[in-house]
Amino acid sequence: MNFASDNTAGVAPEIMAALTRANDGFALGYGNDDWTRRVEKKFADLFKCDVAVFVVSTGTGANALALAHVTPPWGAVLCHRDAHIATDECGAPEFFGGGIKLIELPGANGKIASEILKATLENRSQWGPPHHVTPAVVSVSQATEAGTIYRLDELRSLADIAHAHGLAVHVDGARFGNALARMNAAPDEATWKAGVDVLSFGATKGGAMGAEAIVFFDPKRAEGMSARRKRGGQLHSKHRFIAAQLEAFLDGNLWLRIARHANGMADRLSDGLSKAGFAPKWPIEANEVFVALPLALCDKLQAAGAAFYRWDTEITPDGTQAVTVRLVTSFATAADEVDRFIAAVGAT
Amino acid sequence: MNFASDNTAGVAPEIMAALTRANDGFALGYGNDDWTRRVEKKFADLFKCDVAVFVVSTGTGANALALAHVTPPWGAVLCHRDAHIATDECGAPEFFGGGIKLIELPGANGKIASEILKATLENRSQWGPPHHVTPAVVSVSQATEAGTIYRLDELRSLADIAHAHGLAVHVDGARFGNALARMNAAPDEATWKAGVDVLSFGATKGGAMGAEAIVFFDPKRAEGMSARRKRGGQLHSKHRFIAAQLEAFLDGNLWLRIARHANGMADRLSDGLSKAGFAPKWPIEANEVFVALPLALCDKLQAAGAAFYRWDTEITPDGTQAVTVRLVTSFATAADEVDRFIAAVGAT
Amino acid sequence: MNFASDNTAGVAPEIMAALTRANDGFALGYGNDDWTRRVEKKFADLFKCDVAVFVVSTGTGANALALAHVTPPWGAVLCHRDAHIATDECGAPEFFGGGIKLIELPGANGKIASEILKATLENRSQWGPPHHVTPAVVSVSQATEAGTIYRLDELRSLADIAHAHGLAVHVDGARFGNALARMNAAPDEATWKAGVDVLSFGATKGGAMGAEAIVFFDPKRAEGMSARRKRGGQLHSKHRFIAAQLEAFLDGNLWLRIARHANGMADRLSDGLSKAGFAPKWPIEANEVFVALPLALCDKLQAAGAAFYRWDTEITPDGTQAVTVRLVTSFATAADEVDRFIAAVGAT
């Protein structure tokens, strides 16, 4: 019953098999290999447009490199105040960007609302040289840290505002597959057609060993990125092994199949919890469930072998302690694990 | 006949097997796993001292993070002018170090000579605040880019000079195993006992998929490194898979067995070439052979399927063109490939 | 009737005279001159302790260099959300600090309250490696951007909390004299004895041409600062002319006399405005008055030649527009200018 994170799971069997297959013979390093060529082609096909793709091994690397590339040092990145880039990357975007500033916006359900973005950008006294930083990018997480997603019209609305003010749109897609699977949206509709300029396409949380892709939907925007990636320590010498992971991830839409499975397991968790009287705090739209449980129940579940993170603790109106826990599912989550967990919840 | 680089080889079978074994069940991310604990222990045992170990996925990441951590922004890194950090990392140390300066030193056989280091550091008008940068680290490559190695007394001599001037000693050990195997030196003797303060311990070129370790021989020096690695994009979420590579690499001294094999293949190449009248340019001490071949021979060998890089071209005294080629061996180099290559050389 | 800013005034006559006197003969550059020696001595006397003093020419330079020096790149600076470093320096602290993060705290009257600081620092899930930045400094503005000041017990309380959590305390003292003059506090009592570790001591707004001093109350903390200042572009070659400004500013407590005059003019403005029915928004504790005026009055005053900035516009309950204006006084503000301004306010 491991719901600690989607990165506590290992590697999906299809991806592990691809790694084994890739380990055959010699191949030039640093991306000059057939796996990389094929994966670039796959991304172009997936998004139905010319793309510039840069493969890296960590999500923080992908986000920080992508943001640094579309933000001048005096630029600002506008993001939700719970965004991973703002809270969990130890200042990586600031470092890679030469001291850029992240502007944290409030917003329900982990999402930036278009009114908030609009009002923020229109408050002109706050922005612009020489005294103030200049907004350069809006970064949205798809799915968000709250396990919610931006519907296409929401995304388009944010992108329209951003573009009207000259900003680029970045998507932190560590769980991009989960969002897409939920919406049944086409990859092109959910990205450049909705106004996305650059995407951190995540595979690691989806089942890869360590593989992410920075995707620029306008290849001209990527000028210089090859150098930036290398000096950022993210050009891998045995590059084929990262490309092979992504190739397998995209192949036959494995990424979406995994995402659908994980999302389904989150739904199952949510349903069971709701029936047991514990409704999730936010809509379940990806593979994360946030729910407040009594402290004693929490302890009992963990004692019974369930793994999950305690996000927050509050005192409920009746004076007892409630713990908001986060439950995350992945390709490796089995239905019977979920059922055992729900049974354990119900038993108390 | 692939001698292009040791990173054109794939993953050593023992390491691939370890990755498959590691893919069993759940494990916490970001280094809070058993593989990481075990590999830290293994490094402490290997070097017979307390060490602080930080696992990353690229050699450039390892070097840049290590150097940035022991150099203030106004500090200088003294290195050989052919050092990888100076020529092949696209300014990664400068970026990670907040604008540090690399001072390139000349030196025969790819090595910094102690007299040169001494004279450089003693030329005090060149150094010190407020106008000049302050030497902070000497970085030596072991083995060097020329395929040569620093003998223990050479290393100690450099380290003594460095320490006498208040500098730290860094080793870029992308091919550290090759150097150690050649010298039959104990890991502790070849590092902290010889004055090394921090080591980029390479496994990727040695047969891993993508795994390097930054090893601090004084753990106090590593304070803050955990944050630096994360914001440098080099903290991997499924950390166990990098740790597992290193564990297998160290296990039963696989790293040294591989290094001995690769070194032996380089010797075999060198012997064959010498007999054919083409003596290598520098002593063969690791797994690289640099040799000048007539242009026509070069073309013929590559046409016959041999893969290698052309390093340099010169006009020989008799007016023909000679190409200095670099031949690199690895765990994957077979003796009969070497023999076929030598035969092809001899046939011309 | 120029109340636009204290930097719209010129140079105080005593300081101009000192510059003329300093322009006599030759003096070594870069701080190796008698003016610099004397000014260092003056600061030590003023604060009754050993200090390390670094003279620069802009307040942004002083703040950014000071903060960068006491914050590791993965550190955070906690400050009020209206602090100059957060809103008006175009990301200079982030740039000089290698990508540090500013954490903006709310607080009445432009001041960080100790409860807010305490609660923020105690929310441990937000802080610490590897995922989160580490709080390194609390920066308070004395006087604040709202023209208010921290009383000594308030300052001590913030400093105690900061120190208990291992943070340093920085004071942005662009208007330090105004705060001290108001409190009639001794410089030592208002700085290191209250827990301040490093001070940006401002003279420019106080009447200098362009001179600020970074003062470390523990000289050991200043190690490396000489290099940082130079590579930050803030080591002036004809250094005596910046030192001479500061010498004159400190001499005979000119800085406090000027501050008292400017504060008095602010009081006079405030009194007059209050009598005319326009009470300032915050207590008048330094040389700034923020007051909401009807839009029409605002226009009339500016048409009559009064210079000031419009800070904010709101709709009042009765449906008319009110403009919050900022009025700043300086050594150059004459009582009769104030009186003419008040008369113009009353006449409408």
Place this chain on the structure above:
Amino acid sequence: MNFASDNTAGVAPEIMAALTRANDGFALGYGNDDWTRRVEKKFADLFKCDVAVFVVSTGTGANALALAHVTPPWGAVLCHRDAHIATDECGAPEFFGGGIKLIELPGANGKIASEILKATLENRSQWGPPHHVTPAVVSVSQATEAGTIYRLDELRSLADIAHAHGLAVHVDGARFGNALARMNAAPDEATWKAGVDVLSFGATKGGAMGAEAIVFFDPKRAEGMSARRKRGGQLHSKHRFIAAQLEAFLDGNLWLRIARHANGMADRLSDGLSKAGFAPKWPIEANEVFVALPLALCDKLQAAGAAFYRWDTEITPDGTQAVTVRLVTSFATAADEVDRFIAAVGAT
């Protein structure tokens, strides 16, 4: 007899007078003043083209900001190995540029020769992503650190090579007036018509208190510079006082008159020394004389009150020690001082 540096002189009387005049009444800060407008116009007239001008207070600030603005972080600045930016700015260009690399070129008389620049740029294996930095700028010092100058054809030849390889051309003009005065060249001919893209126009060494201007000859290249200057700590609040220095410096060609005087004093020194048997090491083309003197003579001259720097010490063929000293002249150097110095040399 002060020949230590041109920054040991004070402020030229015309500039001091301008500062006093500028201290009349109020003026908006941060460059929104008449002095700044006028000085911008003066630069446009001087160079007979549209220019974007950014006024700063230090030469290091000017150089570092200018170079950072025309170099991406993965770019390289090619300069002479004795260039001030390479040896005397404590890594400021590397810091401001986010870790750019300075490539130091050899060259006689302190000058980059066009063959060396050409050969360096044509050695393509050294350059380009992903592994290598990309040459972005050639920076030449006019006059050089050796007191020599680039003639217009030399400059044009370097610029043609630079432009052919896509590089920009920067001039460190800390002593630009001295160079121009010697050549009797028109400012436009010596800059953009010769291929210069951005100039650090120095006034401080020429007689200002602390004033330099970054001049972009294509204003479009300056986009973003306003923010870069502010966050670099180089936007001065009482900006009129820096602009006023430059206005006076340019007014009636004061800068060239001063330069001619200083150059003439250097010639006078050189002639006298040559007659006394001590020929300068390099041609005297600006306001610096480098000459080897016997150690004993050196000591005697300094004991007699002459101030100068000892640059280098060597053992002459006859076994005695010779010291290369640097003698610098300025607006404040009087002919009789020179004559007394020469007499003192002759007397020994």
